Amino acid sequence: MVIEKIKKSIILELNKSLDDVIRSIFKEIKNKNYLTVEKKFIINEVYYKFIHKQYTEQYEPFYYLFWEKISEEEIEKRYKSALNTISNKPTLIKSKIENLINNKKSITNIKQYYIDKAILFNNYVKEQEKDKEHLQIINIKNDKIKSFGIDYYFNLINCLYDRLNNYCHLVIVFNEDYYINKWELISKISVFCENFKSEINFKPFIKIQEKLEQDLQENLKSNKYINFNKDLQNEILNFYSAISYGFYFKDLFISNDSKTNILVLQKIQYDESIVFCPNCFSDKVGGNSYTKLLQKSFECSNDNCIAKNRDLRGKRYTFLSAKIQNKKFDLKEKDYVPKEIYKSFRRDIFDKKVDILEHLIYLYTFTNENILLYDMDINIEKYNTLERNIYNYESYLYDDKNINSFFKLPIIRIMISVIKSIKESKEDYIVTDDILIKNANSTDFLYSLNKNQFNIAITSPPYYNARDYSKWENMILYFIDMVINAKYLYDKIEDNGYYVYNISDIVAMDNIYVKSKMCKKRQMLSSYSVVFFSLLGF
């Protein structure tokens, strides 16, 4: 039954491309009024010939209408004649169409053709990825933070990065009572993961790099709460000298007893090396745009490849999409995610009783892939039935030369510099009433308020580009505004006062390094807010 379904979808797919080739001819001649009525009629006939061949049942009425009395030879002849009528179409396009048709004829077993190609591709992927890990899971231990500080984990993440296959996942588990604030720990680690590497060769960025620098300078110069200075200017240059990258934030799960948090990150590293076409396995491929920041996509330019769209552009894909699409021909029982696991991780909150490791393995790996566990207190034997190569590490050679690496991150450096440049506030507003309801710009108000007149502040701040009233050019400018506001609040609130700040992550374009859809992602507004506010003293 399943095989039949796959077969049907393959045949439909194959026919669609041929069908669409003919459609494209139609589109082409539609506006060419010089074609005679006869020539147009011939093209019509050719069109329905194709339709008839591929979709006998569906198009039967058309078949009888157009082809009842015409022989195969006649059809061939007219087809060639139709091709000739498209005299304005470049020869290249014609040959591409002919190639497609010849190729179609030579394939007798369509299903087998696809399976063969997919197996070739799957073996190629396996060969590429065999020496590295497909999933890394780090369990954050309180005793290690106590002995070495958070730097221990910054260092570890850095060391493990090169061993992880590109586009694969790093999962960080927090399930202890830490001696420092857990949310600050999660925030710092997630901010570090997004920014600890730097890339200078990304073309779309290089093109607008100077403009980005200037825009940020202009913006800060015109900000009435900032004293623009040389140091800030240098930090802007430093910030825009490269793209900060590392991992791509996917999600942060929390258990329903709020004891366990699971941070899921995906490695996306700039890699221009050629990926074979997942359809024809040709290495004759061109580039295409980027689907995500730093994630290259390709286009097959093999004339014989069947996967052409109606404008005869080739199959477009990334390493990851190609891997996933071909995997469907080579699935084992343990590659299927059990329904209950699939459901339980759809939401950000999961049941504390679930076997987290089993879930993660099913969700983020295929069979025979390599999984590195770090400090997971489990018995690996238990997971043998999942048919993955799992190994558990408990320690690595601690190398302290990267100490304080967090404060070397460009994003942290620039924010420290911004904080230093914020103007001193005034003290010329004393609240005399017990209750004051004030309608004002909160930054302006806090700027002129006298100190120590309140000890709690509660806000649901604007979320970056979530509403019409909360638009910023990019996320850096958003955080600068939020930090200025929080700085004045910090100055004015009583010592040991509380600031309640309601924030969460959001899907938006950060517009930091490029200004297009490729920077649309889940943005960690919460982690960045926590980290930046802690720089202020919170």
Added chain:
DNA sequence: ATCGACAATATGTCACCTGG
């Protein structure tokens, strides 16, 4: 069963660049 919301992915197309 159907629908709206939303995210992910596939496909369409503008316009720049390049090489003959």
Added chain:
DNA sequence: CCAGGTGACATATTGTCGAT
């Protein structure tokens, strides 16, 4: 100089959920 290849970006389609 200009066709056409293709990088970048836009738009369409698909898939999934919960609500009804």
